[in-house]
Amino acid sequence: MLPITHYLFLSFALFFIGLAGVVIRHNLIVNLFSMDIILNAASINFVAFSRLYGDASGQVFAMLAVVMLALELLVALAIIAAVCSRWKCATPDEEKDLSSQLDY
Amino acid sequence: MHGEITFYLLAGIAILGAVLAVTRRRAFYASLYFGLSLLASAGIFLQLHAPLLFVAQLVAMVCGTMGIILFAVEVSTINVALVKEHRWRPRVAAFAIGVVSLVLIVFTALRGLLLQPGENLTALLPHGALAAVPRAAELIKFFFSHELLPLLLILFILLIGGVGFRAVFQKRAQD
Numbered sequence: 689m690l691p692i693t694h695y696l697f698l699s700f701a702l703f704f705i706g707l708a709g710v711v712i713r714h715n716l717i718v719n720l721f722s723m724d725i726i727l728n729a730a731s732i733n734f735v736a737f738s739r740l741y742g743d744a745s746g747q748v749f750a751m752l753a754v755v756m757l758a759l760e761l762l763v764a765l766a767i768i769a770a771v772c773s774r775w776k777c778a779t780p781d782e783e784k785d786l787s788s789q790l791d792y
Numbered sequence: 793m794h795g796e797i798t799f800y801l802l803a804g805i806a807i808l809g810a811v812l813a814v815t816r817r818r819a820f821y822a823s824l825y826f827g828l829s830l831l832a833s834a835g836i837f838l839q840l841h842a843p844l845l846f847v848a849q850l851v852a853m854v855c856g857t858m859g860i861i862l863f864a865v866e867v868s869t870i871n872v873a874l875v876k877e878h879r880w881r882p883r884v885a886a887f888a889i890g891v892v893s894l895v896l897i898v899f900t901a902l903r904g905l906l907l908q909p910g911e912n913l914t915a916l917l918p919h920g921a922l923a924a925v926p927r928a929a930e931l932i933k934f935f936f937s938h939e940l941l942p943l944l945l946i947l948f949i950l951l952i953g954g955v956g957f958r959a960v961f962q963k964r965a966q967d
Contacts (some may be wrong), residue, residue: 722813
């Protein structure tokens, strides 16, 4: 096994990326993705420490996190769809200037 | 050696996918890059000898959820920005991520100067700083009790409720 610091650095990087997305972005779907990236970072930590200590509990936690991630994405997407059908949501396509047509 | 190369490759893909997912303006492209990041994470799970998690991540997240998300985003045109998002926001996100990544890279490069061979990061902490922290196995056993399930359920409901409340009240305030 690689040193645990490798996994900690990866986990920290993913956590910060997710945190930046949650704090800075306004798009609800991107916010959801950011939260999932944070949970994914936690899962990597759980599995790495589980392997380090030879204890399967970390993997159980990570499995719970994966299941919760999937459920959260689906239910939150349903809520977003319901809200957007009730109130019209602004989309980037509504901007008429040429620069907004860039796909990136 | 092969393990290190595989780890660096997968970690790079995971971080790059996460960065691109967070900084894209269109939800469709963000979801594609998010799926890529999840795939790389699944590979890291496999490298950590957790094949069950690898399969779960692959099936539950990448195949199931991403398929539904792409279908919903593309077919139903749910490209959601509850308030019109300024163009500078993704750039601020990219800048913040870049700064922290730079700090991480510099710290990783200088780690060899800060630590003696065989030492880990805890050597940088004040002596005895971790004395009060119980062993990880005991901590996991403490949390993995019969109280875990209600706690998880409450957290899940709070999370979903938070998303819904934010969406509803933001739209009401805007209207």
